[in-house]
Each structure stands twice: as C-alpha cells, then as structure tokens.
Amino acid sequence: MADDIFRLGTRGSPLALVQAGMVRDALMAAHGWAPDAGGVEIVVIRTTGDRVQDRALAEIGGKALWTKELDRALLAGEVDACVHSMKDVETIRPEAIAIAAMLERADVRDRLIGADSIAALREGAVVGTSSPRRAAQLGRLRPDVQTVLFRGNVDTRLGKLAVGEVDATLLAAAGLDRLGRHDTGVAIAFDQMLPAPAQGAVGIETLADGPARELVAAIDHVDTHCAVMVERALLAALAADCHSPVAALARVEGDGVFLRAQLLTERGDESVEGELRGDDTVGAALARDLLARAPAAVRRLFAG
Numbered sequence: 001m002a003d004d005i006f007r008l009g010t011r012g013s014p015l016a017l018v019q020a021g022m023v024r025d026a027l028m029a030a031h032g033w034a035p036d037a038g039g040v041e042i043v044v045i046r047t048t049g050d051r052v053q054d055r056a057l058a059e060i061g062g063k064a065l066w067t068k069e070l071d072r073a074l075l076a077g078e079v080d081a082c083v084h085s086m087k088d089v090e091t092i093r094p095e096a097i098a099i100a101a102m103l104e105r106a107d108v109r110d111r112l113i114g115a116d117s118i119a120a121l122r123e124g125a126v127v128g129t130s131s132p133r134r135a136a137q138l139g140r141l142r143p144d145v146q147t148v149l150f151r152g153n154v155d156t157r158l159g160k161l162a163v164g165e166v167d168a169t170l171l172a173a174a175g176l177d178r179l180g181r182h183d184t185g186v187a188i189a190f191d192q193m194l195p196a197p198a199q200g201a202v203g204i205e206t207l208a209d210g211p212a213r214e215l216v217a218a219i220d221h222v223d224t225h226c227a228v229m230v231e232r233a234l235l236a237a238l239a240a241d242c243h244s245p246v247a248a249l250a251r252v253e254g255d256g257v258f259l260r261a262q263l264l265t266e267r268g269d270e271s272v273e274g275e276l277r278g279d280d281t282v283g284a285a286l287a288r289d290l291l292a293r294a295p296a297a298v299r300r301l302f303a304g
C-alpha cells in the first residue's frame, strides 16, 4: 500500500459508489483505521459497460465489460482492491486475481415496479429488462407479456418507466435498498422468480499474492461467500455466459449448502429446475443433473 492509504477501485454508478462506501466502512472498522490517518481512498474507474448504454451487454462482450478496466488497475498496482456486484463478475477470473471477501448478502429477490404482481400486469404489457433470465422467467409466467431492452443504471431505468416507455420493469431488491429506495416496487417471492446467481452479493477482489488479500479477508462474510461460490460453480459447470437464462440460489444450512437452480429457453416456453443439498460440490452436481434432464431446446443454450 502506498502511503498507508488503501485504494479501493470501483465503478462510478450511484449503486457502485454506495457499495464501495460499505466496503470502506467495513475495512476501517475491522482494522481500526481512523478517518484522518490515511484510511481508504475510493478510486472511480469508468468501464466499457458504463460507457455503452444502447446495446445489450450480451451483444457487446458480456460481463467482462464491467471488470476489464478494474482488473487492469488492480494488476497494474494502481488500486489495492476492487469492489464488484458479484452478479456482474465473470465465472472465470484471471489467475492473479482472487475474490478476497464478500459482504453479507442483502435481499436476494427481484422487485417488480409498475404493477402490483406479475399476475396483475395488463394483457400484453411491455416490460423493460436486459436480463435474459428475467425475460425468460417472465415469458414462462406470462407468455403474453413483451420484454424490451432496458439498460442504464437504476435511476435511468426508473426514469424511463416514469415517462411511460414501458409498463413495468424488474430490478434487484438489493440495489434498490442500497440506494435507499425501500418503497420502490413489490418483491417477487423467490419460488416465483429465482434470482440470478450471486444476486445481492458485493465482492472484493485483490491480487492473489500480496498483503491486500489478507486485509480484505478480515471483512469476509463466510456464509455469503460459500453460497455465492456454489452458485458460481454451477455456472462454470453449465458453461453459462450472460446470454444464458439461468437462475440459482444457494443457502448455507448447518454444515451444508442447499442449492436451487432453473434453466430456461429464451422465451421461457421450456425450462428445467432442481435442487440439491450437500457440500460445496453441489454446484457441479446440480448442473449435471439439470443438463441431463433438460429439454433439448434448453440444453442447446448451455453447450458452452
């Protein structure tokens, strides 16, 4: 660390800044760093994902667009750690980079904004989302509903909804809550809409070798870390990418983990779901089971 200042890299969106602030506060508390003695400096790094707003992420290069510039700064020693929404972090990471810690997971559910429930959406409603998972799950529950591409940060999306570009949208409760929008939208039960793998979890990456890793590990929430790694193992075993409509939620229970997952076709007309209880190998095991039972149209999307 240069000059006893711990430099924390982050994207510059309002949500990213709130999350980076949470990590800064946790680090300061864990290590007793005083606010006036160097402490933690937040370094904002603009990513390609922030710059390109008019196309679906899957179309222009996937989740790496959220991390590439942050990875570069970390590898170059310009920052000591980077903060990410784990949902946006690719399954396969550079070998020199380690997920050193995760904060305690927030509400994992999605919230619907613009209607009181999925059933209450008007016939033929237009719902804005750029998540293949949400579009597929919505199509499965409501084949009459149309989804349209919807990007931009949370405020941008809520603005588009407010001017009537769409009838409704779906956003992660975790992001809304962290932005102080506790009353925005209605939560969808997770047995109706299983969340994205890693939804609601904030992760902190450091170099795999170096002093920052251990400093950051001090704020790790072990159960969150374990659950999210199991969900990521499922993604890896599925060879899923950000085009793949996949939902998963793991929970640590006693000394084991309980994992639920769902794979769908793009419009959700076919799907397969399952659950498995066990140790940290359940991600790969459930992936194998789902692929074996999946209708051909689903399996095709997960061929890697």
Ligand SMILES: NCc1[nH]cc(CCC(=O)O)c1CC(=O)O
Pocket: 085, 086, 087, 088, 170, 171, 172, 173, 174, 175, 198, 199, 200, 201, 202
């Ligand atoms: N893909 C964008 C993204 N990445 C993380 C969150 C919300 C916070 C989280 O899930 O941890 C969001 C917005 C959303 O899906 O509503």
